[in-house]
Amino acid sequence: MFSRAYRAVVTVPPLMWVTVFLLVPYLLMFCYSFWSVSASQAIIHSWNFENYRQLLTIDVYWRTLLRSMWIAARVMLFSLLLGYPLAYFLSFHAGARKDLFYQLVIIPLWVSYLVRAYAWKTILGSDGVLNTLLQYVHATKHPLDFLLYSPFAVVLTLTHIYTPFTFLPIYASLEHIPRNLIEASHDLGASPLQTFWRVIFPLSIPGVVAGATFAFVLSLGDFLAPLLLGGPSGIMISNIVVSLFGAAYDWPLGAAISLCMLVLVVSLLFVSERLEKKWSFS
Amino acid sequence: MSSLASSSEVTSVGAAAASPLLRIRNVAKSFGRSAVLRDISLDVAEGEFLTILGESGSGKTTLLRIIAGFERATAGEVWMAGERLDSLPPYMRRVNTVFQNYALFPHLTVEQNVSYGLRVARRPESEILSRVEQALARVRMTAHAKAKPSKISGGQQQRIALARALVNRPQLLLLDEPLSALDANLRRQMQVELKSLQREVGISFVFVTHDQEEAMVMSDRIALLRMGELEQVATPQEVYRRPATAYTAQFIGHTNLLRGEVRGGIVLCGTLSWKAHLPDGPALFSLRPENIRIIASATPATDGSVRVRGQVRHQAFHGATELLQVECADGLVFSVRTATRPDTQSALELDFQPADAILVRESADRS
Numbered sequence: 001m002f003s004r005a006y007r008a009v010v011t012v013p014p015l016m017w018v019t020v021f022l023l024v025p026y027l028l029m030f031c032y033s034f035w036s037v038s039a040s041q042a043i044i045h046s047w048n049f050e051n052y053r054q055l056l057t058i059d060v061y062w063r064t065l066l067r068s069m070w071i072a073a074r075v076m077l078f079s080l081l082l083g084y085p086l087a088y089f090l091s092f093h094a095g096a097r098k099d100l101f102y103q104l105v106i107i108p109l110w111v112s113y114l115v116r117a118y119a120w121k122t123i124l125g126s127d128g129v130l131n132t133l134l135q136y137v138h139a140t141k142h143p144l145d146f147l148l149y150s151p152f153a154v155v156l157t158l159t160h161i162y163t164p165f166t167f168l169p170i171y172a173s174l175e176h177i178p179r180n181l182i183e184a185s186h187d188l189g190a191s192p193l194q195t196f197w198r199v200i201f202p203l204s205i206p207g208v209v210a211g212a213t214f215a216f217v218l219s220l221g222d223f224l225a226p227l228l229l230g231g232p233s234g235i236m237i238s239n240i241v242v243s244l245f246g247a248a249y250d251w252p253l254g255a256a257i258s259l260c261m262l263v264l265v266v267s268l269l270f271v272s273e274r275l276e277k278k279w280s281f282s
Numbered sequence: 283m284s285s286l287a288s289s290s291e292v293t294s295v296g297a298a299a300a301s302p303l304l305r306i307r308n309v310a311k312s313f314g315r316s317a318v319l320r321d322i323s324l325d326v327a328e329g330e331f332l333t334i335l336g337e338s339g340s341g342k343t344t345l346l347r348i349i350a351g352f353e354r355a356t357a358g359e360v361w362m363a364g365e366r367l368d369s370l371p372p373y374m375r376r377v378n379t380v381f382q383n384y385a386l387f388p389h390l391t392v393e394q395n396v397s398y399g400l401r402v403a404r405r406p407e408s409e410i411l412s413r414v415e416q417a418l419a420r421v422r423m424t425a426h427a428k429a430k431p432s433k434i435s436g437g438q439q440q441r442i443a444l445a446r447a448l449v450n451r452p453q454l455l456l457l458d459e460p461l462s463a464l465d466a467n468l469r470r471q472m473q474v475e476l477k478s479l480q481r482e483v484g485i486s487f488v489f490v491t492h493d494q495e496e497a498m499v500m501s502d503r504i505a506l507l508r509m510g511e512l513e514q515v516a517t518p519q520e521v522y523r524r525p526a527t528a529y530t531a532q533f534i535g536h537t538n539l540l541r542g543e544v545r546g547g548i549v550l551c552g553t554l555s556w557k558a559h560l561p562d563g564p565a566l567f568s569l570r571p572e573n574i575r576i577i578a579s580a581t582p583a584t585d586g587s588v589r590v591r592g593q594v595r596h597q598a599f600h601g602a603t604e605l606l607q608v609e610c611a612d613g614l615v616f617s618v619r620t621a622t623r624p625d626t627q628s629a630l631e632l633d634f635q636p637a638d639a640i641l642v643r644e645s646a647d648r649s
Contacts, residue, residue, distance in 0.1 A: 183352050184385035186372040188399035188450065198402070202389045281388035281432060 026262075032255035041249050051256035061240065061257065068236040071155055072219035076166075078159040079215040080208065083166035087207075088200075091174035102171075109164055117228050120157045124148040124229070149231025157225045162218055166211035173207025174200070205279040213272040217265050237261065301364070303328045303486050304349070304454055309358030311344055318344045319510045322358070326454070326486050331477065333489045333497040336507035337533075342490045343382075345507070346456050349488065350379050363453060378447035379456040383463060384439045386431035392442050393418070393427040399450040417449040420479070437468050444476075448483060457489045461496065473499050494534050498522070506530055508645070522570075529645035531568035536605065538574075538616050540567040540639060549636070552612045556588045556636035566642050571605060571619035573638035577631050590632050592616065594624070608632060 034047045055061050086105065094101050108116065123129045126143040134140045146152060177200060185195040223238035230236065237257065244254035302325035311319040319341045326332050336342040347353040349360060351372030360368040367375060378399070386395050396417055400410045418424045421441035426434055431442065440460060447455055461469045461476075477500045480487050491497055497504050498518045506513040506521065506529075514526040525531035528539055542551030544560045551567070592610035606618045608630060616632060624630060 178385070180381050180383070180385040181387060183350075183372070184379070184381060184387070185398070185402075186352075187350060187377075187379045188402065188446070189373050190398070190402040191373055194402050198398070199387060279389070281430070 029255045029258055032252050033259050035252045037250050037252055043251065051253045054253060055256055055260065064235060064240055065237045065257075065260075067151070068220055068238075071151055071158070071234075071236060072216045074155045075158040075162060075219040076212050076215040078155070079163045079166035080212055082159070082163045083211055084170055084204075084208065086163075087167050087171035087174055091171060105164055105167055113161060113224065116161055117157055117225055120153065120160070121148065121229060124153050124156075148229060149234065151230065151234045153229040153231075154225050154234045154236070157229055158219045158222060161225070162215045165214040165218065169210035169214070170204060170207040173204045173210075177203045202279070203281070206276040209272050209275045209279070213268065217268060220265065221261065302326055303330075303363060304367075304488070305359075305361040306345075306349070307359045307361070309345070309348060309355045309360065311341070311348060311353065311356050317510055319348075319355075322507075322510075322512055324505055324512065324515060326488060329484045329486055331480050331487045331489065331500060331502045333491060333501035333504045334507055335491060335494060335497040335504050335533075337492055339509075340507045341510040342492075342507050343458055346379075346458055346488065346490050349454075350377055350456050351375050376453045377456060378450055378452040378454075379458065380440075380443045380447050380460045382458045382460065384431075384443040384460075386439055386442060386446070388431055390430075391427065392423060392429050392431065392434070395431065395442055396446045396449055398446065403450075413449050417445040420448070420482075421445045436463055437472065440464065440472065444479070448479075448485070452485060454486045454488065457487060459491055460489075462491070462493075469496075476500065498534070504534075506533065508533075513645070524640055525568055525642055527643045527645045528566055528568070531640070531642050536571050536617050536619070538569040538571065539642075540569055541565075542567060549639075552614050553610075554588055554590055554614075556639070557586070558636060558639075558641075560641065566644055567639040568642045569616075569634060569639045571617040572603075574616060574618045574632050574634045576618065576620055576624055577633050587633050587635055590614075590616075591629050592632055593629055597623075 032043075033051055034049070036044045036046070036048065036050055038044050090098055090101050090105075121128070124147040125131070126145060126148070128148070130147060131140075131143040134144065135142075181199055181203070182195055185199045186192075190198060220236075221238055222236065223242055226234050226236040226239050230239075241254050241257050241261075244250045244257070248254075304324075304326035306322055306324040309319060309322045310317065322345060324332075334342045334345060344353060348355050348368070351368075351370065355368055358368075359366065362376070367377075387398065390398070393414060397410050397414045400413060405413075415424070418427055421444055423438060423441050423445065426438060426442075431439055434442070440463075443460070457476075461472050464472060473496060489497075489500065501518055503515060503517055504521050505515045508529055514521055514530045516524075516526075521530060521534055525534065525537075531537040531539065540551045540554075542549050542554075542565050544550075544558065544562050544565050546562065547557060547559060549556050549558045549560070549565065549567070590610045592608040594606050595609045595615070596607040598605045600619075603619050603621055604623055606620065606624070608616045608618050610616065610632070618632060
C-alpha cells in the first residue's frame with residue numbers, strides 16, 4: 001500500500017531512537033548487573049551473581065526497596081482518595097463549570113516538579129508557613145519537626161504531584177459512562193448510592209486501575225522528593241541507585257537494583273493492563 | 283391548583299378503579315426560554331396501550347421523561363393511582379422505562395441485568411431467581427441468560443430491556459421509541475410481540491414513537507403531539523376517520539385537504555359544491571384518497587355524491603393499491619387510492635360522498 005521509501009522514513013528513525021536510547025542501555029545494564037568492581041574501581045568483566053546476593057543479604061537495600069513500595073502504596077491510596085471524588089464531582093455535578101475545574105486540576109502540571117517540591121519545603125520547614133501558623137495559634141509550643149525530612153513529607157509531596165495523574169484516567173472513564181445507564185439504574189429503583197456501587201464504580205474501574213498504576217509506579221521511582229524532603233528516614237530506592245552510580249562508583253550493584261525495579265514495574269504494568277481489559281466494556 | 287389536588291386525594295380512595303391510572307394535568311416544560319411542552323393534560327387508563335405520537339422536536343420524549351422522573355415539569359402535576367408522582371425521585375416511582383437504545387448494563391450478564399431491579403429492592407433470593415427465570419422465558423431469552431449484552435443482537439437486547447423492566451411488575455411501563463433501532467422486518471414482528479405481551483401482562487403502556495403506522499397498529503389510543511401541544515387524543519380509528527385538525531389528517535395517512543367556503547348550508551370548493559349542515563364561513567375538509575372513486579363517465583351521479591373530471595398526472599404503485607395524483611379543473615389536485623390501474627391517457631371522472639369530507643380545524647401556526 002505504501003512505498004518502501006515512505007515506510008523506511010516513518011519507521012527507521014523511531015526504531016533507531018528506541019535502539020540507541022532504550023535497548024542498548026538496558027542490555028548494558030543487564031550485563032553490568034552480572035559484573036563486579038575491583039578495589040581500584042575498575043569493572044571486572046566476569047559473570048557472577050554477587051550483586052544479586054548482596055541485594056538480598058544486605059538489608060539496607062531490600063529494606064529501602066520495601067520502604068519505597070510502602071511510600072508508593074500510600075501515595076497511590078491518597079491520590080485515589082483525592083482524585084476519585086474530584087473526578088466524580090467534575091464529571092457528574094460540575095455542570096457548565098466543568099471545563100474551568102478541569103483546567104484548574106491540569107494547571108499545576110505546567111509548573112516544574114522541582115518548584116512544587118521546593119514549595120513544600122518552605123511550607124513544612126521548622127521556620128515554614130505551617131509551623132509558624134501552628135505556633136501563632138498556640139496549637140504547638142515548638143516547631144513540629146516530623147513535618148519535614150520524613151517519609152510523611154515525601155508522601156505528602158508525591159501525593160500532591162501525582163494526584164492529577166490519578167485524576168485524569170478516572171475522569172476519562174467516568175466521562176465515558178453513558179448517562180442513560182444511570183437513568184436506567186434509577187428507573188429500576190436504585191438509589192443514588194446503590195447506583196454508584198452497582199453501575200458507576202464498576203464501569204470506572206479501568207480508570208482507577210490506570211490512575212493507581214500511574215501514582216504507584218511514578219512514586220516508586222521518584223528520587224527528587226526524598227532527596228529534597230525525605231531526610232535520612234525518607235530515603236527511597238532511587239536515591240540508593242543514584243549514589244551507587246555516583247559517589248560509590250559501584251555500577252554493577254546499581255545496575256542490579258535498577259534491573260530489579262524494572263522487572264517489578266513491568267510486571268505491575270502487565271497486571272494493571274490485564275485488569276483494565278477485564279473491566280472494560282465498549 | 284390546590285383545589286384540584288385535594289379533590290383528587292379524596293376521590294382516589296373510593297374511586298380508584300374508575301379513575302385513570304395516570305393523570306397528567308396542565309404539564310408544561312421549558313428549557314431556558316424555549317417552551318418544549320405547553321399545558322398537557324392526558325389520562326392513561328389501567329391496562330391501556332397509549333401511544334404518544336409526534337415528529338422529532340414535538341416534545342414526546344420530554345413528556346415521557348417527566349413521567350419517568352428524569353425531567354421536572356416547569357408547571358403542572360402528574361398523578362398515579364391517586365398519588366402525586368412528580369414530587370418523587372425516579373427510583374421511588376412504580377414506573378419502569380424501556381430506553382431508546384436499551385441502556386443495558388454492559389458489565390452485567392443478561393440475567394444480572396434482568397434481576398437488577400429486584401436486587402436493589404432486596405427481594406429474597408428464591409423470589410429473584412424464579413421471577414427472572416419467568417421473565418426470561420416470557421421473552422424467549424433463557425438460553426442467553428449468561429451472555430453479556432454486547433454479545434447478543436439488537437432484537438435480543440430489546441427483549442432483555444423489556445424483561446428487565448417488566449420483571450419489577452410496574453404499574454406503568456414507558457417505552458421510548460424502543461423499536462426505532464431495529465430493521466423493518468424485525469420491527470413489524472416486535473410490534474406484534476409487544477402488543478400481545480402487553481395484553482398478557484395487563485400493565486399500562488405509554489409508548490413513544492414518531493412512526494404513525496406503528497402507532498396505528500399497536501395503540502388503544504393515540505395522543506398526537508405537535509410542537510409541545512396535544513393535537514388530538516383518540517383511538518386509531520377515530521384519529522384516522524375523524525381527524526380533528528388539518529395536521530392530524532396529514533400526519534396520519536394520506537389525505538386531500540379541501541379549502542372551501544360555507545354559504546347557506548352549501549359548501550363551495552372551487553368548482554365543487556355539496557350540502558352540509560355547517561355555519562357560514564371558511565371551512566377546511568379532509569378527504570381520504572380511498573374515499574374517492576373512479577367511475578365510468580357514462581353512469582349517472584348517485585344521489586348527493588360529488589363529481590369532478592380530471593387527468594392523471596402521476597401514479598405510484600403501493601402493492602395492493604395505486605396512489606394517483608389527479609389534476610382537475612382550476613388546478614385542484616386529488617390523491618386517489620384505487621385497487622386497479624386505470625387507463626391514464628384519457629380523462630377520469632372522480633366521485634365522493636360529502637359525508638367523507640371531514641371538517642377539520644386549521645392547525646395553529648406555532649413556529
